[in-house]
Amino acid sequence: MFCPNCGNKLMDGASFCSSCGAKKMSKTFDVCKTCGRELQEGAQYCINCGKSVGSESPEPMVERGLADSGSPESGTGLVGFSERYNSSEILSTAQKNKKFSMGCMWILVFVPLIGFPIAGIMVEEVPFGESLAIGGVIASVMLIVNVLALRKSKKPMWEGVVVHKYSKTKYEHRGGQDDNDRTYTEYTTVIKTEAGKKKTIVEKDSGRHMYDYLSVGDRVRFHPKFGTYEKYDKSKDRIIYCNVCSMMNPIQNDRCKRCNNLLFK
Secondary structure, eight states: OBOTTTOOBOOTTOSBOTTTOOBOOSSOOOBOTTTOOBOOTTOSBOTTTOOBTTOSSOOOOOOHHHHTSOOTTTOSOSBSOOSGGGSHHHHHHHHHHHHHHHHHHHHHHHHHHHHHHHHHHHOTTSOHHHHHHHHHHHHHHHHHHHHHHHHHHTSOOEEEEEEEEEEEEEEEEOSSSTTOEEEEEEEEEEEEETTSOEEEEEEETTOOHHHHHOOTTOEEEEETTTTEEEESBOTTOSEEEOTTTOOEEETTOSBOTTTOOBOOO
16 A cells, blocks of 8 residues: 555554654555556556556656657647548548447347346246337437447537536435435536537546546547547646547657557647
8 A cells, every 4th residue: 555645655554654654544555656646446556646556666657759759650749639530540440430339239228128028928927918028229329329329429629718617426216225325426527619519528436538638728539439538738748648449658659559549748
């Protein structure tokens, strides 16, 4: 365990930090060994300094001059929106993702539409008419949800500026017994588009990736084909998100380490 105040490693059973004297919290968090910033659950890189989690030595960084050179191999540089979203490779990936989504959509529609009537025939306790109706309702809901998602992916790309960020503690009742409740933190990032509309990114608990990545005043671009955001000025960042799979990568990477697609640089 590490001190959430200074990042110093805590001894087992210690109530106070031996480095800064801060009292150990009842709920401790992993922190970055380099800068002391609290790490998100499951993070592989620190959102603040870009250091690899678990690595004892700093990540090798490319010279800024080379990163900003704008050569064909490294993309268009770290300041400005990337043109890679329009490359044949990225467009091909978007088309494959669309076909995969459509396949999943039809599976989610036909499984309840066929499965519930079969259950009604095989299980005596479930009337056939009732199972047929339930299957039809579920299939209709899944069809509507997936059609809306596909329509959203066809909307035009937009750009805007982050104008506000805030967090709020919320309560959720998950049904059943009274103790089956929880409180969680909701993080909201507000973006004002060039057309004057407001768009929000809402995240929960440790999944606050865009909330941490984006700052008020940042220019951003939304890519509807993937449902991801791109920052205009990446020159001060040490990490970059893959716009295809949302994986966090070191800024010096040219391709995503998970899906191997081009990063928008």
